[in-house]
Structure formats: C-alpha cells, structure tokens
Amino acid sequence: MTAAAAPAPPLTRTAPSGFGGATHDLVTMTRRSLLRILRNPSMTVLLVGTPVVLLLLFVYVFGGAFGAGVAPGITPGAAGREVYLDYITPAVLILTAASIAQATAIGVAMDMTGGIVTRLRTMPVASVAVHGGHVVGAVVQTLLATAVVLGVAVLLGYRPGANLLGWLGLAGVFSLVALTLTWLSVAMGAAAPSVETASNTPMILMLLPFFGSGFVPVETMPTAVRVFAEHQPFTPIIEVVRGLLAGTTVPTTTAWTALAWCVGLTVLGWLWARASYRKPRVTR
Amino acid sequence: MPTTPAPAIEVAGLHKRYGDQTVLDALDLTVPVGTVTALLGPNGAGKTTTVSILSTLIPADGGTARVLGHDVAREPQAVRRLIGVTGQLSAVDPLLTTVENLRLMADLLHLPRLEGRRRVTDLLERFGLTDAARKQGQQLSGGMQRKLDLAMTLVGGPQVVFLDEPTTGLDPRARRDLWDQVRTLVAGGTSVLLTTQYMEEADQLADHVAVLHEGRLVAHDTPTGLKATHDAGSLDDVFLALTDPDRAGSARAGHDSTEVA
Numbered sequence A: 001m002t003a004a005a006a007p008a009p010p011l012t013r014t015a016p017s018g019f020g021g022a023t024h025d026l027v028t029m030t031r032r033s034l035l036r037i038l039r040n041p042s043m044t045v046l047l048v049g050t051p052v053v054l055l056l057l058f059v060y061v062f063g064g065a066f067g068a069g070v071a072p073g074i075t076p077g078a079a080g081r082e083v084y085l086d087y088i089t090p091a092v093l094i095l096t097a098a099s100i101a102q103a104t105a106i107g108v109a110m111d112m113t114g115g116i117v118t119r120l121r122t123m124p125v126a127s128v129a130v131h132g133g134h135v136v137g138a139v140v141q142t143l144l145a146t147a148v149v150l151g152v153a154v155l156l157g158y159r160p161g162a163n164l165l166g167w168l169g170l171a172g173v174f175s176l177v178a179l180t181l182t183w184l185s186v187a188m189g190a191a192a193p194s195v196e197t198a199s200n201t202p203m204i205l206m207l208l209p210f211f212g213s214g215f216v217p218v219e220t221m222p223t224a225v226r227v228f229a230e231h232q233p234f235t236p237i238i239e240v241v242r243g244l245l246a247g248t249t250v251p252t253t254t255a256w257t258a259l260a261w262c263v264g265l266t267v268l269g270w271l272w273a274r275a276s277y278r279k280p281r282v283t284r
Numbered sequence B: 001m002p003t004t005p006a007p008a009i010e011v012a013g014l015h016k017r018y019g020d021q022t023v024l025d026a027l028d029l030t031v032p033v034g035t036v037t038a039l040l041g042p043n044g045a046g047k048t049t050t051v052s053i054l055s056t057l058i059p060a061d062g063g064t065a066r067v068l069g070h071d072v073a074r075e076p077q078a079v080r081r082l083i084g085v086t087g088q089l090s091a092v093d094p095l096l097t098t099v100e101n102l103r104l105m106a107d108l109l110h111l112p113r114l115e116g117r118r119r120v121t122d123l124l125e126r127f128g129l130t131d132a133a134r135k136q137g138q139q140l141s142g143g144m145q146r147k148l149d150l151a152m153t154l155v156g157g158p159q160v161v162f163l164d165e166p167t168t169g170l171d172p173r174a175r176r177d178l179w180d181q182v183r184t185l186v187a188g189g190t191s192v193l194l195t196t197q198y199m200e201e202a203d204q205l206a207d208h209v210a211v212l213h214e215g216r217l218v219a220h221d222t223p224t225g226l227k228a229t230h231d232a233g234s235l236d237d238v239f240l241a242l243t244d245p246d247r248a249g250s251a252r253a254g255h256d257s258t259e260v261a
C-alpha cells in the first residue's frame, strides 16, 4: 500500500546535454545493444552461418568450374576450387557485414514501431545515441563475425598473406565498412513503416556485392552490367579487402574511391536516420 | 528545483489535424500541480494525440501547450527533463531483464551510479518486481510488463507524469496496486494526466475529469461535480450522455468547464 508517501526529493542529474552527454548516452545505448546481441545468440549463429553456407556452396559446388574461369590456365576441379576460395573470400567477408547490417535494421524497426523509441523521444536523450548504439554494437558484432568466417575460410585452405600492418588495415576497413552498412540499414530500419519492410529493404546490401567484382571478374560481364559493377561501391571496397588480405598493394585510386564511398554513404545514412528519428509515426 | 507557480499542464486553443481530419479543435485544459486529471473520451477522440503533443512527440498545428511553464514546442528539452511518459505501447525492452530495463533509464537520465542503483532497488520493491528482477521483459506477464513500464517512467523522479491507458489488461488487484502507486506519486507532489476507458479509475483517482469529444472538452469538472450536473449515478452514465453521437451538438454547449468547489 501507500507506505512511501514522503515527497521524493528531486533527483540529482548531471548535465544531460552537449558532447559529453551525447557520448554518455551512446555508451549506454551501445551497452544495451551488446546485451541484446548476447541475449539472442541464435541470431548471431544465423548471421555467421549464412555467409559460411554461401562460402561452402560457392567453393564446393561452383568452385571447381568457376575457379577455371577466374584464373586462366587452371584445370576445373580441385585446383579450381582452391583458386575460387581465394577469389571469393573477401566478398564473403563483406557479405557477413551486410547480413549483420540487415539484422540491425530489423532491431531498429522494432524499437521504432514499438514503444521504446517513443519513450526515448520523451526523454532528454541525445538522438544520435539511440541509433548510434545499434551501429556501434553492429560494428563490434561484424568484427567478431568476420573473424569467425575468415577462420572457416582458413580451415578450408585459404591462406592470407597479410602482415601485421595489413591486419590492422583490415580491422580498420571492416570497422569502416560496418559503420557504413549499418548506418544505411539503420536508416532503412528507422524509415520503414513496419518491421517486415525493414527486413526486406536492406536485402539490397546483400545482393549488391554479387553485381561487382566479388564473385567473378567484371571483364566477363556484358557491357551494361560491367559498367555498373565497376562503378558501384562494393567493387572498390572488395578490391581493397582483397589486396590487404593477399598482402599485395592496392591501387591508390581504388583505395580512395572505396574510402570516399564509405564516408559518403555513412553521412547519408546518418542524416537519413536522424531525419526519421523525430518524424511522427503512425503507431496503431 | 524550485516549485514554479505555473500549472503542471496548461493547454490553450490547441489544434491538431491529420490531413482533412481535425482531431483537436481549440482544446483548453489546465492541470494544477499535485493533482490528477483523467482525460476521457471515445476511441479516436484524440487522447493519445493530446498526450503526444504534451510530451513533445508530435507538433501541434496551433495553440499553446506548456508543462510547468515550459512551452512544449519551443523548449522541448526542458519539458523532457520534467516529464515521465507511459505510452499506450509497451516501452519495455523484451530482451533485457527487469533490472536492466530500469538501469537503462537511470543511465539515460544521467543519475549518478549509486543514486541510480538505489532508485532502481527502491522501485523494484515498490512495484513488487523484486522477484522478477532477473527475468527478461519477454518473460513477464502482461501485467508485470505494465508495472515495469510505469516503474521505468518513474526512475528519474518526473514532476509531471503522463499515463496513456495505464491499466488496460490488468487484473483488478494489479489495477488497484497501480492506483495506489499513482496516489503515492501525487502525495509526493507529482502531477498526473492519465487517459483511461475505465470510469471507475477516473472516479477513484482523478481530482478532475475532462471529457474529450469531437476535438473539444465537453466537460471538465470534479467527478462528484460531473455526476451532480448530469444527475447520474456513475461516471459511466455521464460519459454516455456526453458522447452520445445523436446529441453531439448539444454536448458542445457543455464545453465551458463548470467547476464545483
């Protein structure tokens, strides 16, 4: 019953605004996002499982024949599979990042369509933190998941040639790519009218790598597709990953193009997500 | 924080449209500090819309709305520091435990760590959630989730609390428990605006009852006053009389509040 009827004194609160406040909120929301990932391990298994299955499929079903296609002079069969594993590992790692981004969009849409974001919007919480928590959580998840998928590739016989600097570069590239893909998918999730839409729209992030240099050389494609493949963002990104993994040099223009795409799309996704955050929604 | 002479909620000439549909048409409403006002009205009357405007979620198309003197459109952050909102939809994270949900609020409100912890323990006890502290949101019953939702609203010690149909789906005992919580809050000086479809709830809890119909208040009075004016035995009868579709025109005549002291 009404035991504690004494007036509650106003609670102390530290300054909730400004850069410090936003960082504090981002840390809080990131912790929530990581907790949610831990609480839903079957999702992580699925997210790592999908690219692993694709890797097995591409290497053991298509690889024998495709390998001969990506490197002239290779005989179909075992030698083809080995070459093809080498060829597609970078793209499969990027697919891993894309699949995590897609799952993140669903989480964001659930927050947005349920009561959670509605509550957060009535609180003095830095708006960047609400979506930012999902993004940072997804970046951490991506780094761990790509490491696992890479491990599977190594078990299958993939031998990366990167040195220490190369590995650091790869960690940087994957963080940036994850940041880009998740801000885009978070924006898609935040703008989606329903959770179903949010699970479909980011599918484009999973499909696009196939229309690039990730699985077959672009030279083998018909002109229209090739022009698209050469100029879409995933191609330079995959080429940078390929070069860093192999320990070979990456052409400077390719590296700059990849960086420009990542930065540009990150800003786009962030602005789009921010615009959706305060937009009134139909809640019934 | 010093007590402001301003009312907890002050709404004047509030307008809200969705497309061609006028939802709020010159709504006036005042909630004095330390009192409970129940906002009643048929489904679709605009109760949630009113709460959404007051809690800075959506903009109004005209008129002013102030919370403890702060204009919701011009000083939304100041308003957000003063209010707590339990919406019609659950704001409980299904994957986090009861404690984690409450701590999330404490952290987002920047309560110092120890104070936050104490506050969470205190709320767990007050709402009878201590045994469910380590359960995930999705493992709680609907009623427990609703309690947790309200407890989350109170973590920051808000001065003005909005409750949008807080007891929907609760069993009679849980409902009464929740009423006690609201009474405790108000005894502590908090002001409450609640919407409900349960007339008994309004009768039990509210100092003032406001009935929203066709975009305006068709009545604003104490529960006793309303029953007396309408010569009705219960608020149910008052509600039915005021929101009768056949006498919508005459209902409007009762727009001016008739305060009974």
Ligand SMILES: Nc1ncnc2c1ncn2[C@@H]1O[C@H](COP(=O)(O)OP(=O)(O)OP(=O)(O)O)[C@@H](O)[C@H]1O
Pocket (backbone or CB within 6 Å): A280, A281, A282, A283, B018, B023, B041, B042, B043, B044, B045, B046, B047, B048, B049, B050, B088
């Ligand atoms: N986002 C929106 N877009 C269009 N119309 C809306 C929107 N939100 C609410 N409405 C309309 O505004 C009116 C008032 O809705 P509101 O949710 O405020 O009603 P309510 O009084 O809370 O109803 P209930 O008792 O069913 O919860 C309804 O006719 C509803 O259809």
Ligand SMILES: [Mg+2]
Pocket (backbone or CB within 6 Å): B047, B048, B049, B088, B164
């Ligand atoms: Mg409503």
